[in-house]
Amino acid sequence: MVELTGISTKRLNQVYHYLEELVYTGRMPGASILVAVNGIPVEARSFGNMRLQTGSLQVQPDTIFLVASVTKPVTAAAVMLLVERGKLLLDDPVYSIIPEFANRGKETITVRHLMTHTSGLPDMLPENTQLRQQHAPLKEFIRRICDLELDFPSGTNIQYQSCGIAILGEIVERITGSSLPEFLRGEIFSPLGMHDTSLGIGDLQADRIAHVNVGEEMQKVDWGWNKSYWRNFGAPWGGMFSTVNDMFCFCQTFINGGEFDGIRVFSPVTTKAMTTDQTTSMPEIPSEIKSGRVWGLGWRLQPTADWSAFGDLVSSGSFGHYGATGTVVWADPFRQMVCILFTTQPSASAEGILGRCSNMVAASVI
Numbered sequence: 412m413v414e415l416t417g418i419s420t421k422r423l424n425q426v427y428h429y430l431e432e433l434v435y436t437g438r439m440p441g442a443s444i445l446v447a448v449n450g451i452p453v454e455a456r457s458f459g460n461m462r463l464q465t466g467s468l469q470v471q472p473d474t475i476f477l478v479a480s481v482t483k484p485v486t487a488a489a490v491m492l493l494v495e496r497g498k499l500l501l502d503d504p505v506y507s508i509i510p511e512f513a514n515r516g517k518e519t520i521t522v523r524h525l526m527t528h529t530s531g532l533p534d535m536l537p538e539n540t541q542l543r544q545q546h547a548p549l550k551e552f553i554r555r556i557c558d559l560e561l562d563f564p565s566g567t568n569i570q571y572q573s574c575g576i577a578i579l580g581e582i583v584e585r586i587t588g589s590s591l592p593e594f595l596r597g598e599i600f601s602p603l604g605m606h607d608t609s610l611g612i613g614d615l616q617a618d619r620i621a622h623v624n625v626g627e628e629m630q631k632v633d634w635g636w637n638k639s640y641w642r643n644f645g646a647p648w649g650g651m652f653s654t655v656n657d658m659f660c661f662c663q664t665f666i667n668g669g670e671f672d673g674i675r676v677f678s679p680v681t682t683k684a685m686t687t688d689q690t691t692s693m694p695e696i697p698s699e700i701k702s703g704r705v706w707g708l709g710w711r712l713q714p715t716a717d718w719s720a721f722g723d724l725v726s727s728g729s730f731g732h733y734g735a736t737g738t739v740v741w742a743d744p745f746r747q748m749v750c751i752l753f754t755t756q757p758s759a760s761a762e763g764i765l766g767r768c769s770n771m772v773a774a775s776v777i
Contacts, residue, residue, distance in 0.1 A: 423453065439755070440460055447748065481739075485595065486709070508582050522582065531570070533559065568697075611642065611650055655751040660672075688705050721769050737754035750772045
């Protein structure tokens with residue numbers, strides 16, 4: 412059977428059956444998926460339970476998930492709004508906005524370095540776990556990142572770095588005088604109709620949020636993904652909550668050149684810059700490092716050799732991101748296709764679940 416959207420229902424059903432099997436066999440507590448072609452979404456499907464306990468309510472198409480690092484391109488998009496409004500340049504040194512950042516070799520780091528994971532900052536603070544155990548506020552994380560030594564000089568390597576995205580969030584707050592959650596809500600989420608999306612839990616209903624399968628040991632701590640501390644923390648690198656329908660609006664906006672449903676949020680040149688290869692042309696990064704590790708501004712681009720979440724079949728130039736809670740979003744401009752898959756299984760990427768689903772989704776286009 413063929414739908415008007417250009418998707419083979421028979422092929423897409425393979426994805427649904429696979430997710431059903433994962434839930435039935437206990438390999439995944441819950442999931443939601445939405446696929447769209449030519450801007451037309453297929454009705455979102457949901458599977459499994461919202462809580463880890465037996466007898467829990469079932470996941471619904473409008474269930475809210477902690478999307479983890481899918482937050483990163485959203486934070487980058489907030490900074491890009493400031494770029495297109497003339498508030499800063501991508502090659503501005505970060506210390507020109509955050510003066511206390513200028514130490515231990517970080518004087519050469521630019522906004523562009525933060526967006527492309529080429530800053531030299533580590534992924535996480537060495538004391539990340541201890542700070543979360545102490546319920547430290549985000550400002551304490553920022554203070555400590557400003558004092559870090561670099562792992563390598565900026566612009567000479569590619570290293571995934573949540574610390575750099577944290578600094579992007581701070582840049583938004585320093586320039587606008589608003590908190591990052593407020594800026595995102597007013598400038599991106601509300602205009603795009605993403606009313607079930609928030610950085611930090613905000614005003615979202617807690618009983619609509621699916622619990623991440625954190626394991627028995629992590630269920631006992633009071634600072635994990637399912638606890639109020641982290642839900643209210645609002646990490647610019649991984650603290651956003653959203654639904655598959657809302658994230659479709661965000662991703663489709665980039666395929667549309669910055670507008671969705673008649674509402675323009677970004678300039679076409681902004682979305683083009685964010686989804687264009689920024690790292691291959693960096694002269695000081697060795698070619699063997701750049702190969703298969705392509706970054707736009709906040710978005711990871713295909714081809715990608717070290718992330719399996721996009722699968723093997725999306726077109727070159729596709730963009731997206733995955734999250735450690737078991738989430739992935741990608742958009743394939745060549746096929747005019749968007750895939751949003753949220754699960755509550757942190758091992759979904761390492762086990763190849765996200766990649767297999769991505770392959771089946773990509774193969775459903777006719």
